[in-house]
Amino acid sequence: MRLSRYFLPVLKEDPKEAQIVSHRLMLRAGMIRQQAAGIYSWLPLGYKVLRRIEQIVHEEQQRAGHIPLLMPTLQPADLWRESGRYDDYGEEMLRIRDRHKRDLLYGPTNEEMITDIFRSGNISSYKDLPLTLYHIQWKFRDEIRPRFGVMRGREFLMKDGYNFDLTKEDALHAYNRHLVTYLRTYERMGLQAIPMRADGGPIGGDYTHEFLVLADTGESEVFYDSEITDLTFGDRQIDYDSKDQCQAVLEEFTSRYARTDETHDDALFQQVPEARRRVARGIEVGQIFYFGTKYSEPMGATVVTPDGSRVPVHMGSHGIGVSRLLGAIIEASHDDKGIIWPEGVTPFHAGIVNLKQGDSATDSACETIYAELRAAGLDPLYDDRDERAGAKFAGMDLIGLPWRVTVGPRGLANGKVELTNRRSGESEEMSPKDIVARLSSIYAPVLNTAVIDK
Ligand SMILES: Nc1ncnc2c1ncn2[C@@H]1O[C@H](COP(=O)(O)OP(=O)(O)OP(=O)(O)O)[C@@H](O)[C@H]1O
Ligand SMILES: [Mg+2]
Secondary structure (H helix, E strand, O other): OEHHHOOOOOOOOOOOOOOOHHHHHHHHOOOEEEEEOOEEEEOHHHHHHHHHHHHHHHHHHHHOOOEEOOOOOEEEHHHHHHHOHHHHOHHHOEEEEOOOOOEEEEOOOOHHHHHHHHHOOOOOEHHHOOEEEEEEEEEEOOOOOOEOHHHEOOEEEEEEEEEEEOOHHHHHHHHHHHHHHHHHHHHHOOOOEEEEEOOOHHHOOOOEEEEEEEOOOOOEEEEEEHHHHHOOOOOOOOOOOOHHHHHHHHHHHHOOOEEEOOOOOHHHHOOOOHHHEEEEEEEEEEEEEEEEOOOHHHHOOEEEOOOOOEEEOEEEEEEEEHHHHHHHHHHHOEEOOEEOOOOOOOOOOEEEEEOOOOOHHHHHHHHHHHHHHHHOOOOEEEEOOOOOHHHHHHHHHHHOOOEEEEEOHHHHHOOOEEEEEOOOOOEEEEOHHHHHHHHHHHHHHHHOOOOOOO
16 A cells, blocks of 8 residues: 555544543544544554454454354344343343334344344254354444443444353353464464453353453453463464363463452452462453353254253353454553554554655665565555655554665665664664565464465
8 A cells, every 4th residue: 555545544633532542542543533422433544453353353263163154233122032131231222113113223242143043043953063153243332431442432343252052061162162262363463361250240150251451541450360471372283172172271371360350359369479469450352151041041042962852052152352452452562652563463564664755766666665565465555655754754653563664765875775663663774675575474474374164
């Protein structure tokens, strides 16, 4: 993309309405525009990051054998009457009536609808299980206090997945499998998201974890053993069908004390050596949940067992806050100049800054680098505007591309251009050819991740 032809409405001033850094930077970098309280347009740069995040979520779900589908945003109220939640959900549910006076709602979540899809799909035998279906779709919750930009919106994008299993044991395997997929997903976005024991709500039970990114601006208070922050999932090869392997990961990542204020138990926390006790704040970027037959039983989602009887399936639901993740990543990765995108989600892989637009040698070197990066499968942003160098640098720093290529007549006289790392600020001179090779190798692990449906 050439910046002269892009739509990047950056703001010079700090917007007054933004209380936290991610909201401020997303507005300043021209990523989003608020249309109503908690409702945003995703401008081109923000939309690009949103799609990168979605893509990672899709890849990691499909790596585990989970199957994508797409359910609508509007749902008939009758489904929610069947589960009893239509009355329970309260003011957070946006209720709509169509011209035939039929009650609809803008889905805040999809347990009822997916259960309806399952029961109507002629899945009658245990042999058709296990099954996990998921989608990435807009949700609406009429939050009483939408704030912090996309962190707590009213309309927001969520990945929600639902597992269907014959037994509780199988459903807990699905739970563990989701935990593994989430660890990988967040790490690919450059985040450490710690699974913390959460509150099962009215259903109770131990089988729910929230994933929290540590950040001072987080809305949850968290208590944890500092040893947990040393854990990384890394590049492990996991057989997602192996109950033992998934269980082992769950144990490794959840055996240390890590809880939100909802489940915090001070007596247990005191057992953690004092030097390792941490009280901090976190942003919830996901949650996994096993809830058994809560929906399958009232809604009649059953299968035939090996002995010929019919039983309700065991289910769980598993959510990732896709749009909230943009805010969480920025909270975790920025400096006073702007955003610092991790390579896994950056909207453009590198920015090219032309220091002397109109100088034929400089222009042509930029054009060559731009074309060669694209030919190598990379997605560069070329600042080809007739602007001062300082303004170009400030713009690149604000939008946070991890690498900047600076091209000017002085360097070119020696056959060199400059490669600068956004995070460290360190620069290195090299030939245009080496730049392309270096960036290709930096991004090879990020680009090479296509997953084939299992
Ligand atoms: N209002 C919102 N705006 C943006 N993302 C949200 C919002 N509500 C929930 N999410 C994201 O969707 C994920 C799954 O939804 P879930 O039902 O667990 O939310 P929740 O526990 O009600 O969230 P919260 O406690 O933050 O209100 C959450 O972990 C969060 O990342
Ligand atoms: Mg939650």
